Amino acid sequence: MMAKPAPTRPRTRPAPAPRVGFVSLGCPKALVDSEQILTRLSAEGYTIAPSYGGADLVVVNTCGFIDAAVDESLSAIGEALAENGKVIVTGCLGAKDGGAFIRAAHPKVLAVTGPHAASEVMAAVHEHLPKLHDPFVDLLPPSIGKIGVKLTPKHYAYLKISEGCNHRCTFCIIPSLRGDLVSRPIGEVMVEAENLLKAGVRELLVVSQDTSAYGVDVRYRTGFWRGRPLKTRMTELATALAALAVEYGAWVRLHYVYPYPHVDDSIALMAAEGDAGLLPYLDVPFQHASPRILKLMKRPANVENNLKRIRAWRAACPQLTIRSTFIVGFPGETDAEFEALLEFLSEAQLDRVGCFAYSPVDGATANALPDPVPDALREERRARFMATQEAISAHRLKRRVGSTLTVLVDTHEGARALARSAADAPEIDGNVAIDNGAELPIGEFARVRITGASAHDLSGLPV
Numbered sequence: 001m002m003a004k005p006a007p008t009r010p011r012t013r014p015a016p017a018p019r020v021g022f023v024s025l026g027c028p029k030a031l032v033d034s035e036q037i038l039t040r041l042s043a044e045g046y047t048i049a050p051s052y053g054g055a056d057l058v059v060v061n062t063c064g065f066i067d068a069a070v071d072e073s074l075s076a077i078g079e080a081l082a083e084n085g086k087v088i089v090t091g092c093l094g095a096k097d098g099g100a101f102i103r104a105a106h107p108k109v110l111a112v113t114g115p116h117a118a119s120e121v122m123a124a125v126h127e128h129l130p131k132l133h134d135p136f137v138d139l140l141p142p143s144i145g146k147i148g149v150k151l152t153p154k155h156y157a158y159l160k161i162s163e164g165c166n167h168r169c170t171f172c173i174i175p176s177l178r179g180d181l182v183s184r185p186i187g188e189v190m191v192e193a194e195n196l197l198k199a200g201v202r203e204l205l206v207v208s209q210d211t212s213a214y215g216v217d218v219r220y221r222t223g224f225w226r227g228r229p230l231k232t233r234m235t236e237l238a239t240a241l242a243a244l245a246v247e248y249g250a251w252v253r254l255h256y257v258y259p260y261p262h263v264d265d266s267i268a269l270m271a272a273e274g275d276a277g278l279l280p281y282l283d284v285p286f287q288h289a290s291p292r293i294l295k296l297m298k299r300p301a302n303v304e305n306n307l308k309r310i311r312a313w314r315a316a317c318p319q320l321t322i323r324s325t326f327i328v329g330f331p332g333e334t335d336a337e338f339e340a341l342l343e344f345l346s347e348a349q350l351d352r353v354g355c356f357a358y359s360p361v362d363g364a365t366a367n368a369l370p371d372p373v374p375d376a377l378r379e380e381r382r383a384r385f386m387a388t389q390e391a392i393s394a395h396r397l398k399r400r401v402g403s404t405l406t407v408l409v410d411t412h413e414g415a416r417a418l419a420r421s422a423a424d425a426p427e428i429d430g431n432v433a434i435d436n437g438a439e440l441p442i443g444e445f446a447r448v449r450i451t452g453a454s455a456h457d458l459s460g461l462p463v
């Protein structure tokens with residue numbers, strides 16, 4: 001007798017995964033928020049749609065830092081509404097007036113949240129585009145792994161160590177959008193750093209609103225890393241990250257460091273490192289050189305003698321690259337104060353500099369200050385400032401010609417590779433263009449002999 005075949009279950013086609021479109025605007029801190037939301041979306045089985053039309057719903061992560069960013073965010077929301085119709089807004093601009101600002105401009109958005117609000121965004125997504133109830137997609141897919149979705153290339157990653165800011169600079173509305181400082185537990189930061197390095201990241205970029213203030217809010221609480229106590233403080237974090245980076249043959253770069261005295265400890269560490277570890281690179285937003293303007297700006301660590309400090313840092317670590325940003329045309333800035341700023345620039349010989357002409361941001365207390373500088377004069381000062389800095393930058397880069405540098409290869413461009421040295425942060429600084437570099441693997445380190453320099457970039461040949 002023949003055995004009866006076992007009954008087979010009717011095959012059903014799996015339901016298509018819900019698709020979310022994602023627009024990410026703003027600074028590296030906002031990018032990290034986007035990565036966290038995308039990670040959770042992917043972990044729950046949503047797919048990320050490459051176009052508005054192919055999406056069931058769109059999330060727009062906004063920026064509200066300056067008026068141009070506000071305009072860009074509002075028009076991105078408008079475009080997503082026109083092309084798709086179902087839009088959830090998150091990010092800094094979402095926090096403005098508790099969401100009322102966005103709702104007034106775009107009443108049809110489905111939900112509005114502030115920055116660093118992955119859980120609220122996910123709740124809104126669940127409400128308007130329910131996830132698939134499948135026990136398998138509720139698990140983190142292997143492709144997401146421990147590091148989550150990254151929006152940067154595979155070989156570098158932003159490591160956000162805190163959220164918000166305790167300062168109240170008069171030109172800035174970030175504290176009203178992102179709240180006071182909340183430091184992430186140091187053990188959690190270190191675990192994330194190690195997961196990123198294990199996944200092949202070669203450069204960690206430490207970001208926050210004020211890296212020097214890390215741990216102030218938790219009174220430098222002691223956390224744990226690899227079973228050992230570790231204080232939640234910038235010096236300890238930089239030291240631990242440097243050791244970890246050496247272990248993995250990677251770089252660590254510090255951004256948004258204010259010149260508090262304890263920064264000197266990190267400079268000593270930078271001086272001691274070789275080709276891996278804590279890079280001799282400091283991103284210090286000085287913003288101005290006039291003590292009176294700095295006071296009007298209510299800048300943190302407003303020391304009278306930043307020049308003395310810069311000289312001491314360079315004496316301790318001659319290979320140090322200093323990047324900074326400045327604002328010219330701040331309300332009340334006199335001709336003499338602007339000239340003093342140019343003098344500071346000539347004396348300080350900073351390596352990398354960004355400059356903004358002051359622009360009144362809606363909600364900033366500096367708007368109420370007397371004696372606004374006329375638009376044309378602000379622009380003229382910005383142009384003079386940048387011309388002064390360009391000559392300094394060209395002079396400093398020229399000194400590198402003839403030297404051999406370690407670089408991290410970012411991409412290929414025809415027969416050339418584009419890379420960055422320790423002196424170049426991604427997106428904001430220059431490049432090292434390597435002729436005959438097409439064979440150099442992307443995301444790996446290379447040695448380059450520098451043969452040419454322009455105002456912002458270097459060029460060279462593989463060694």
Ligand code: SF4
Pocket residue numbers: 165166167168169172173174175209210300
């Ligand atoms: S330090 Fe000043 S400029 Fe920076 S986020 Fe805080 S308030 Fe804004």
